Amino acid sequence: MLARTLVHYGLHFVFPLVIALLWPRRRWTVVYLLLLSTMLIDVDHLLARPIFDPNRCSVGTHLLHSYPMVGLYVVMLFLPYERWGWPWWLRVLAVGLTLHILTDWQDFYLWLH
Numbered sequence: 001m002l003a004r005t006l007v008h009y010g011l012h013f014v015f016p017l018v019i020a021l022l023w024p025r026r027r028w029t030v031v032y033l034l035l036l037s038t039m040l041i042d043v044d045h046l047l048a049r050p051i052f053d054p055n056r057c058s059v060g061t062h063l064l065h066s067y068p069m070v071g072l073y074v075v076m077l078f079l080p081y082e083r084w085g086w087p088w089w090l091r092v093l094a095v096g097l098t099l100h101i102l103t104d105w106q107d108f109y110l111w112l113h
Helices: 002-022 025-047 067-077 088-111
Strands: none
Touching: 002 025, 002 088, 025 088, 067 088
């Protein structure tokens, strides 16, 4: 159980730091904070009963973790932000949201099945 917790929160807090350090040097702190901000999608857990169930996969269960939303997060990774003149940080959010979903998915499927 300790290993599962360390992996889960390591992927939520440490791995985003590694990703942020791959961005241009002058922006790594902003990138890290943006990646951490994607954890706000966990607010949808407040709509579930019980709010936290370690034996429930949040992917496909909660509103912001639903399959249509996951599809949106993945599509966001590949949008031509520069060509459309959209801000660079939208791609960072897409990376963070996708990483968040992958983290929650691995937490359930790799540790409980």
